[in-house]
Amino acid sequence: MNPLDWSGPQFLRVYVAMFVVAVVTGIALRRLLRGPGGRTGREHQALDPYDVALLSGPKEVVHTALARLLHEGVIRMDGTNIELTGKRPTLRSPVERATYGAVSGQSLRLAELHARAEPAIEQLKEPLIQQGLLVDAPRARLARWLPPLLGVVLLVVGLAKILVGLSRDKPVGILFLFSIFSFIAVYLFSRKTWRTRLGDEVLWVLRTEQQALRLTARSAKSPEVMNSHDLALAVALFGLGVVPLTDFELLRRQIAPEVSSGGDSSSSSGGCGGGSSGCAGGSSDSGGSCSSSSSCGSSGCGGCGGGGD
Structure with a gap:
């Protein structure tokens, strides 16, 4: 069955679950691809x-x-x-x-x-x-472009579902909100990496x-x-x-x-310079603030893009 024809609540449940997977996977990939960590010596x-x-x-x-x-x-x-x-x-x-x-x-x-x-x-x-x-x-290229891939897929599917919902005069507010979260996650995960985790520590x-x-x-x-x-x-x-x-x-x-x-x-070092764990793709270059994955999906539920009749 075409996911775009799912009912709003059904689509939203799957979308939220996949969003959590995308954020956790993105954080894990950036952490892994940024190379070695651990405590620094002298x-x-x-x-x-x-x-x-x-x-x-x-x-x-x-x-x-x-x-x-x-x-x-x-x-x-x-x-x-x-x-x-x-x-x-x-x-x-x-x-x-x-x-x-x-x-x-x-x-x-x-x-x-x-x-x-x-x-x-x-x-x-x-x-x-x-x-x-x-x-x-x-x-650095892998750490920049691989982690946001699942988020890009979610964003595209979410926007498509929003268009379907609007065409069927269905509520799309919550799905639109999660699409914004997906966009933020994609942006954060696609920021350039500079330091390794050991570099952050040093x-x-x-x-x-x-x-x-x-x-x-x-x-x-x-x-x-x-x-x-x-x-x-x-x-x-x-x-x-x-x-x-x-x-x-x-x-x-x-x-x-x-x-x-x-x-x-x-402030360019921060705890997330280059995408430390716990940050949704924070950057290294001079990293600024970063959004944690826990803050991305904290909204309640409501209407989402309408499904099939």
């Missing part, structure tokens, strides 16, 4: 600021390089413009060289800076992939251990309070917003206006 202490920034996300690598060059007086802020000071730089990383070259070439738009730094970022990624901290490209441990550094950065009255390594590490972990000094605030407003003033971007 190996994270060997990570340099650019490795740490890469755990936070590729944008943070460029932000960290700019912050370090600014701290060392290689670049300066002239209003909203980033310009070279003429000071001879000591460029320790391919990312710094790419960022310095972008500034010297007056390629100052953030997208262009990221594009110039992308080859250097790719070089940094490989060791972290080997350490099980970042997801490699093939696995980043969380680093942010926890470096709270004193965060407080030092936020209370700094002059650049001399911190050396360039510590400042770069603070930006890598907590974002440009952690440094309240005028030039750094101008830099933040120029390249990362989404970061709240006086705050920091440490």
